[in-house]
Amino acid sequence: MSGHDRSRRVTIREVADMADVSPSTVSRAFARPDRVSAATSKRIFAAADALGYYTEPVDTVPSRTLQGMIAIIVPDITNQFFSDIIRSVQHEFNLAGFALIVAESEESASRERAAFNKIAAYVDGVILTSSRMPDAMIRKCAQTRPIVVVNRTVRGVPSVVIDIGTGIRQAAELLVSMGFSRVTYLDGPSASWSVGVRWNHTYEEFRKRGVTVRRIWPGLPTFVGGYALAKQYLNDPTGAVIAHNDLMALGFMAAMRRQGIRCPDDYVIIGFDNDTMAQVSDPPLSSVGNTPPKLGKTAAGILLDRLNGRTNPTQSITIPSHLIVRESTGKATSDS
Secondary structure, three states, X not given: OOOOOOOOOOOHHHHXXXXXXXXXXXXXXXXXXXXXXXXXXXXXXXXXXXXXXXXXXXXXXXXXXXXXXXXXXXXXXXXXXXXXXXXXXXXXHHHOOOEEEEEEOOOOHHHHHHHHHHHHHHOOEEEEEOOOOOHHHHHHHHOOOOEEEEOOOEOOEOEEEEEOHHHHHHHHHHHHHOOOOEEEEEOOOOXXXXXXXXXXXXXXXXXXXXXXXXXXXXXXXXXXXXXXXXXXXXXXXXXXXXXXXXXXXXXXXXXXXXXXXXXXXXXXEEEEEOOHHHHXXXXXXXXXXXXXXXXXXXXXXXXXXXXXXXXXXXXEEEEEOEEEOOXXXXXXXXXX
């Protein structure tokens, strides 16, 4: 890039100036994608790329003798999405001779940082799964220990994320083919990066097809959270629903059954994550499927490579998704 000194760290204010937005808008674009319009986000990301904003890896304190211990921090240990990742990570590190420490942040950025601070001195590296911490805080943590971020992207830090675009496009195509012109989206917690990414993709895919999406949020990404949002949905039902994850979808379905409203006769619904409960629910839940075990295995591989100095520490990997159609949308496919 002409005229710019790449030997120094580019600041967020420089990105803001080039994109003609405030520094706080730049911060939101990276940490809370749904809080910034698609056009503004595109301009910000282009400016960041042109300036080289955190295109280089975060400098980590040189490793000492390995202690044989790794940590993983998750928002909710009871959520199967996260427990599947934990199990996969543990399997990979067991094979490599490492023990695993598991910590839960309870959806709190401050608890996540506190857990990291307490654990860091005893481990060789940390996997942050669906981190609720701001980008700057994650980069600060990455200066003290090698980190891999799962289900989140942070510039300068290795990551493993889901390409949910394909699955959401397939969901939009299915609901449009069924004749729906309005869809309700039951969204998750406001602090979640994946919430913003899923919402932006969902909104854009339906907008392109002339379908209105009504967003109900924020909600707890749990069975109870989905159950609680049913009342708001019934104030203006659309007949088609997409939930931020399968747990919310199942809670919503339970609340609707309590009102005598059944799926798929009275409405259809799609979730995310394709967990076990989606497959055995009544009716079985259509879901945008991803593979948490693959996320965990890939993240473990990146971290092991970093600890052994084998790969580029800026490595980021994307795992594909696809829609699995079951009876909650009135039809099923052979891979259900």
